[in-house]
Amino acid sequence: MSSGNGGQPQTLTKPALGEQEAAELVDRVFGLKVSWIGPLPSYDDQNFHVRVSRDRGAAGGADEYVLKITNSEDSREPDLIEAQTQAMMFLNAEGFPSATPRLTKDGTIMSLESASGCGNKKYMVRLLTYLPGTPVAKIATNAQIFYEIGKLAASLDKALSEKFHHPSAKSLHRGQFIWNLANVPLLDQYIYALGQNKYREVVEQVIEQFKGKVIPKLSSFRACINHGDLNDHNILVDSSSASPQHPEYRVSGILDFSDMSYGYYVFEVAIAIMYMMIESPDPLRVGGHVLAGFESVVPLSGEERAALFLLVSGRFAQSLIIAAHTALLYPQNREYLMVTARTGWKHLMKMFEVGQEAVERTWFETARAYVNPAPAPQVGGC
Incomplete structure (x- = not known):
C-alpha cells in the first residue's frame, strides 16, 4: 500500500480503465475470455480480480488472476517491473506463496499498452495468478x-x-x-x-x-x-x-x-x-x-x-x-x-x-x- 513514482508521489499517473476496457485488454494481450471482472483496491496502480473461461493452455487449469495495470510513471521503468516480477517467480520456485505471471500471447511476462482516452500515456500490464486467503x-x-x-x-x-x-x-x-x-x-x-x-x-x-x-x-x-x-x-x-x-x-x-x-x-x-x-x-x-x-x-x-x-x-x-x-x-x-x-x-x-x-x-x-x-x-x- 504505497506510492511508486520513483520517489515523486506528486505525479498524477494512476490508470482509470473501466471493467469492459480491462476485459478487452485481457483478451487482446493474453488471449483469454473474461467471464467475470471486479476492481481491487490499490494505491497508485489499478488492479482487477479476473475470472476467465478455462482454456486448455492454462497451467493446472488456473482460471483466476489479478490484472495489474502499473501507473504510467513506473511503467517507464520496465527493468524495475521486470526485476519485481522475476523476484516473484524466483520466490514462488523457492516455496514462498507469491504470484506468478501468466505469459502474454507473445510469450512475455508483461506488455506496455496504451489506454484509450488517456492521451499518450502507456501502462505496463501483467496478469498474475490469484492468491487465496x-x-x-x-x-x-x-x-x-x-x-x-x-x-x-x-x-x-x-x-x-x-x-x-x-x-x-x-x-x-x-x-x-x-x-x-x-x-x-x-x-x-x-x-x-x-x-x-x-x-x-x-x-x-x-x-x-x-x-x-x-x-x-x-x-x-x-x-x-x-x-x-x-x-x-x-x-x-x-x-x-x-x-x-x-x-x-x-x-x-x-x-x-x-x-x-x-x-x-x-x-x-x-x-x-x-x-x-x-x-x-x-x-x-x-x-x-x-x-x-x-x-x-x-x-x-x-x-x-x-x-x-x-x-x-x-x-x-x-x-x-x-x-x-x-x-x-x-x-x-x-x-x-x-x-x-x-x-x-x-x-x-x-x-x-x-x-x-x-x-x-x-x-x-x-x-x-x-x-x-x-x-x-x-x-x-x-
Whole structure:
C-alpha cells in the first residue's frame, strides 16, 4: 500500500480503465475470455480480480488472476517491473506463496499498452495468478501470526539477497525512492500536507532524529534486498486449525512487490512491526513478537537493534505524510489512502509518549522470552 513514482508521489499517473476496457485488454494481450471482472483496491496502480473461461493452455487449469495495470510513471521503468516480477517467480520456485505471471500471447511476462482516452500515456500490464486467503487486516491477530510474519520477512529477504541473481536486479538500487526507509529525510518536501498541528511536531522530531541518529549508522547495517511493504493488506493468511476459537494461521500469499529495493535487513523488520501495530489491540507489544520471528532467521546486531525505534517511527512518518499528500491529489481515493492513518497517528503518538527506552524494553523482553522461555513451575516431588 504505497506510492511508486520513483520517489515523486506528486505525479498524477494512476490508470482509470473501466471493467469492459480491462476485459478487452485481457483478451487482446493474453488471449483469454473474461467471464467475470471486479476492481481491487490499490494505491497508485489499478488492479482487477479476473475470472476467465478455462482454456486448455492454462497451467493446472488456473482460471483466476489479478490484472495489474502499473501507473504510467513506473511503467517507464520496465527493468524495475521486470526485476519485481522475476523476484516473484524466483520466490514462488523457492516455496514462498507469491504470484506468478501468466505469459502474454507473445510469450512475455508483461506488455506496455496504451489506454484509450488517456492521451499518450502507456501502462505496463501483467496478469498474475490469484492468491487465496484473507488479508491480515481482516483477522483477529495474535502473537503467533506476528511471529510468523517476522520469520517470513527475514526468510524472504535472505532468499532474495543470497540467491536472486537476475540481471534486472540492478534496477533495485532506487536512489531517491520515497518509500525506501533510508529516504525518511526526503519527507521534508511533503510535510506541508499535514497542515499545522501537534502531529506535525512529532513527525518533524522523527525526521530530525532520523537524520542525526540513523543516517550516520546505515553503513554498519547489513545490506539486502527488501520487499519493502509487508503490510497488513499485502500478507494473506489462512487458518490451518479446526478450532475457530483458537485459529492457527499460516501465510498463504505475499502481495505487491512494487516497493522492492536494496536496503537493509533491519528495514524489513521495522516495516513489518509498524504495519502489524496498526492491527493490534496491544500495539506496543507487537514489535517483540515480530522481532522474535525475524531473529529466528536473521539475528540483529546491537547497532541494528538500537536503530529499531526510529526506523519504526520513520515508517509511520512515511506512511502518514505520503498518505496525506496523496489524498490531496486523489480525493476520490481518500478513504483507501487514509486507512493506515486512522490508527497510525495514535500509535506513533503513543510510542513517543511512552518513550524509546520503555518501548525497546518491551520489544526486547518479549523477543527474549521466545529464546529463554520461563521454566515450568515445579509440581510436587522432592
